[in-house]
Amino acid sequence: MSLLHRAIHARPGELAPALAAFALLLCLFGGYFMLRPVRESMGIAGGVENLQWLFSATFIAMLLAVPAYGWLNARVPRRIFLDCVYLFFVGNLLGFAWLLWRTPDPLWAARAFYVWLSVYNLFVVSLAWSLLADVFDRRQAKRLFPSIAAGASLGGLIGPLAGGLLVSDLGTVGLLILAAILLLPTLALRRVLMDWRGSGGAGRPGAESEPPERPVPGNPFAGISQVLGSRYLLGICAFVLLLSCTSTFLYFEQARLVAALFPDSHQQVRVFALIDFTVQALSLACQLFIAGRVAQRFGVGALLAVVPLLVALGFLGLALLPQFAVLASVMVLRRVGEYAFVRPGREMLFVPLGAQEKYRAKNFIDTVVYRGGDALSAWLNALLTGIGLASFAVALVGAGVALAWSALGWRLGRRHEHTGSSSPAQETEP
Numbered sequence: 001m002s003l004l005h006r007a008i009h010a011r012p013g014e015l016a017p018a019l020a021a022f023a024l025l026l027c028l029f030g031g032y033f034m035l036r037p038v039r040e041s042m043g044i045a046g047g048v049e050n051l052q053w054l055f056s057a058t059f060i061a062m063l064l065a066v067p068a069y070g071w072l073n074a075r076v077p078r079r080i081f082l083d084c085v086y087l088f089f090v091g092n093l094l095g096f097a098w099l100l101w102r103t104p105d106p107l108w109a110a111r112a113f114y115v116w117l118s119v120y121n122l123f124v125v126s127l128a129w130s131l132l133a134d135v136f137d138r139r140q141a142k143r144l145f146p147s148i149a150a151g152a153s154l155g156g157l158i159g160p161l162a163g164g165l166l167v168s169d170l171g172t173v174g175l176l177i178l179a180a181i182l183l184l185p186t187l188a189l190r191r192v193l194m195d196w197r198g199s200g201g202a203g204r205p206g207a208e209s210e211p212p213e214r215p216v217p218g219n220p221f222a223g224i225s226q227v228l229g230s231r232y233l234l235g236i237c238a239f240v241l242l243l244s245c246t247s248t249f250l251y252f253e254q255a256r257l258v259a260a261l262f263p264d265s266h267q268q269v270r271v272f273a274l275i276d277f278t279v280q281a282l283s284l285a286c287q288l289f290i291a292g293r294v295a296q297r298f299g300v301g302a303l304l305a306v307v308p309l310l311v312a313l314g315f316l317g318l319a320l321l322p323q324f325a326v327l328a329s330v331m332v333l334r335r336v337g338e339y340a341f342v343r344p345g346r347e348m349l350f351v352p353l354g355a356q357e358k359y360r361a362k363n364f365i366d367t368v369v370y371r372g373g374d375a376l377s378a379w380l381n382a383l384l385t386g387i388g389l390a391s392f393a394v395a396l397v398g399a400g401v402a403l404a405w406s407a408l409g410w411r412l413g414r415r416h417e418h419t420g421s422s423s424p425a426q427e428t429e430p
Contacts, residue, residue: 008147009292017196018144021132024189025151026158028128031179032121033159033280037272038172039117052378054111055248058118059375062367065119069367070223073216073359081215081359082131082190086183089120093180101173118371126366128186133350133358135193137202141351142300145344146291153287153339156280164273216359223364226357233361235412236349237369239304242405243342244373245380246311249398250331252381257324275328279335286340294341295348301413303345307337308406312399319395342409349416 005011010018069085076084096113103109136144163175170178197203227233262268294302314330350362384394 007288009143009296010147011143013200014140014144017135017193017201018148020189020192020196021135021144021148022151022154024128024131024186024193025148026155027182027185027189028124029152029155030159030162031155031182032117032124033156033276034163034175034182035117035159035179036121036276037160037163037268037270038167038175039114052375052382054114054118055371055375055378057111057115059368059371061115061119062122062371065123066223066364066368067221069123069363070221070360073363075215077215078134078355078359079194082127083187085127086124086186089124090180090183092116092120093176093183097173097176097180100176119367122367122370123363124183126363129347129366130350130358130362131190131193133347133353133362134355135197135201136351138348138351140201141348142295143292145348146287146295146303146340149291149339149344149347150284150287152343153280153283156339157277157284160273160276160280164270164277216355222356223360223362226361227364227369230357230361232412232415233357233365235408235415236346237365239346239405239408239412240365240369241373241376242308242401242408243338244370245377245401246308246315246334246398246405247338248374248377249315249381249394249401250327250334252378253318253322253327253394254331257327261324275331279332279339282332282336283339286336287344291340291344295345299413300345300348300416301410303341303348304409304413305406307334307341308402308409310337312402312406315395315399315402319392319399322392322395345409345413349412352416 002015005015008015008018072084073081096116100109100113132145132148133141162178166178167175193201227237258268258271262271291303294306311330311334314333318326318330350358353361381394384397
């Protein structure tokens with residue numbers, strides 16, 4: 001067995017699909033993180049005090065988009081569903097490139113792009129992980145997902161670096177076109193993964209799984225009813241809500257301090273790009289050398305519980321010393337922990353479930369629930385600030401939320417182990 005096989009915990013026959021999944025996330029996140037600093041600068045341009053309105057608009061856009069996603073999911077076979085969605089977003093990216101080229105300065109264009117990119121991000125990422133949860137079985141996912149997730153971190157490493165270097169020469173329009181180009185290779189990588197699924201993955205002979213040649217049955221709102229009818233899925237909902245709440249509290253504080261310290265928009269893009277670069281570099285190291293070993297030795301519960309506990313400590317540090325350097329450190333800690341540990345662990349929770357849960361319920365949780373949590377916590381932050389509570393009090397609230405997030409993550413991890421071991425379709429090893 002090669003050194004690379006051992007490094008990513010791949011068994012014979014699993015290296016090629018693992019690398020294809022790695023490359024898919026690399027392309028996807030490289031394009032998104034190239035645009036993320038631009039989005040943050042556009043959000044600040046509309047006023048930090050108005051960010052909660054953009055969060056609310058994003059949530060409403062999610063409510064409108066999810067039924068359309070569900071309608072298409074019920075009519076297009078899973079094998080090519082990702083292609084249809086990603087080609088649609090390629091067209092969106094090119095359309096925004098044209099719009100921002102024709103109207104580069106109006107505030108309404110900046111706000112529309114902020115909302116759109118927030119919707120785009122969750123849909124393309126959720127669908128990519130739905131595909132991977134469909135391709136790999138439970139045991140393969142536990143071994144491979146932390147290393148596969150390193151593709152997202154490498155893309156997130158290259159993306160902001162490229163964005164920070166190229167924004168002065170290419171402008172936002174050029175970055176949008178590059179992001180659209182980076183989406184195209186994912187279509188070929190999807191085909192590689194689905195072909196392998198039938199021979200060595202979750203659809204191999206002897207593994208009972210639903211064939212990808214058929215669409216996922218159900219009405220456009222099936223994901224909601226599936227979530228409401230399952231305590232396990234409701235637990236994942238609560239986990240995502242707590243995650244988004246802690247993220248939003250930190251996000252608002254970051255936006256406030258960056259707006260105060262760096263008034264120039266190009267400076268803001270570079271600051272956000274530097275933070276993104278640092279986060280992804282550390283995430284990549286953790287995914288390659290630490291996360292997989294933690295999952296193998298301590299289980300999914302450890303991936304989901306340890307990071308929120310550290311974030312709670314970070315909030316307490318921020319309460320005592322509310323400075324940009326401390327905030328940046330907590331932001332990096334939270335995001336590195338999410339990308340390297342929490343995200344792979346969270347995606348493992350869906351692997352033992354059926355196609356409807358992987359494509360319908362998961363998408364509802366990853367989009368509507370996540371952005372709903374963003375919107376609610378944004379208004380909560382505005383309320384706490386509006387009634388005169390200092391950053392100290394907001395940080396204490398964040399610490400309490402993070403502790404609840406940690407406890408729930410541990411319980412979900414334990415439940416996942418029971419759900420996976422009781423699923424006969426996951427017991428056969430290739």
